[in-house]
Amino acid sequence: MSEERRLEVLRAIVEDYVATQEPVGSRALVERHHLGVSPATIRNDMATLEDEGYITQPHTSAGRIPTDKGYRMFVDRLATVKAMSPAERRAIETFLAGAVDVDDVIQRSVKVLAQLTNQVAIVQYPSLTRSTVRHIELVALESARMLLVVITSSGRVEQRIVELEETPNEELVADLRSRIIRATVGERLPEASLNLAEIIGTFAPGDRPIVTSIVTTLSQTFSNERSDERIAVGGTANLARFGADFDTAIRPVLEALEEQVVLLKLLGEASRPRPTDHPQVRIGSETGHEGFAGTAVVSSPYGSDAEILATLGTVGPTRMDYPGTIAAVGAVARYVGRILADG
CATH class of the missing domain: 3.30.390.60 (Heat-inducible transcription repressor hrca homolog; domain 3)
Known part of the structure; x- marks a missing residue:
């Protein structure tokens, strides 16, 4: 029970930090979340989480913020992905269905993904060496x-x-x-x-x-x-919206975004057998590129059950809405795959 409770405390810290951009203290957890234990127990749980490397204190007398390890645990333990609303699903489908050709599909996909997530959207053009x-x-x-x-x-x-x-x-x-x-x-x-x-x-x-x-x-x-090893990128202006704690990460991210080889590697090979799998999440050093050390990448292959064509995804700060981003990336990937398969 104590381990499950600490996971609930970690989840609450991640959610509050993403929402407020402020370090989270024990008092805030007691006031905002119904964890069913005393403030002293929550403080003990936070101390354990800090000792285990899941949260850290950015400066003295401050609350705690998640580490990359903490975000990874949060993502791995996600029980459900935030569902897209019917209006969001209709908007995606209607916007993408109006495309006149493959290039238009890709450009529309970048735009709608950047709008849905408020992050940088990256879409790889279909890899026709894998096409039939x-x-x-x-x-x-x-x-x-x-x-x-x-x-x-x-x-x-x-x-x-x-x-x-x-x-x-x-x-x-x-x-x-x-x-x-x-x-x-x-x-x-x-x-x-x-x-x-x-x-x-x-x-x-x-x-x-x-x-x-x-x-x-x-x-x-x-x-x-x-x-056609080409990449479409959109929403780079969204990088300026992430707050002062992300300012130092913006320049290396922008520089990395200019390198198409880096982006292709970042999205990775669409090697999983079915594009309907949950999107992949890489956090901090897991991206494999130092320019993205302060970011997380959420990516998913798109295509059909029988054939994967390429990959799309988003780049944002590690302090992101993971359930919402995973849902958006997965939804756009499914619609793009469906449109190209039916085209």
Whole structure:
């Protein structure tokens, strides 16, 4: 019982410090929370928590504030994540559903996530090396030209025009379209590119120049899609809202935010099997970058049950609303994944 009670005291200290930005004393805990024990017992619990490294006293005669270890215990023991209100869920869905393409989805996701959390939002563009081919279309144009349309599972649409030596007949176009679709649809882009190379030799020698031109262009399109290790960042102005205790951390955070490699590493690989898992929380030194020593990062992969596309998340002070942030990051990740899967 004493251990559970100390956890309740720690939870109350975290919640009060996040809400007030002021160190929390035993008297405040007695007045604001119904812990069912005497003030002396609470003081003893706070002393134990301090000895164990979960809280600290920033200066003499002050109350206590959580340490990174204390925040970690708080997050690990969260029984429930704060539920998004129906209005918040509708706002997310409506705002993201209005996107016209993948770039618009990403930019809208950054904006809504920054607004929901009042933190810095980071969204990784879909990693198309992990994407699969959803559809390929070949459209014959005038003057011996062919329009190639590639649609990936991330919702990206790419178009290429191929200049051919001569106009192919309808039978060849239909046959080539059928073989390309069988070889690529449902395959990840690198594997689809390899499969395309094997198609050329299956056609009659007289048709191979046309087939080679089309297949080569498609392969180049797949290869070019490896370049999307891009990051969208929004809400950096929110860093100024966190109070004087965060002022010293702002500059290194801003400098780190300018480094795309750092951000990609910060979000980490979306390696978990399902994007519907709870978002990951890294606190202080757990971020792996000294510029983020005073921050916490909440991140989640997005995509579908069958395929993870990339990761999104937020950066804020360790003194953040963890239940609310976890809920917001998880909700936006689910909506983004759903929109791209249905696109």
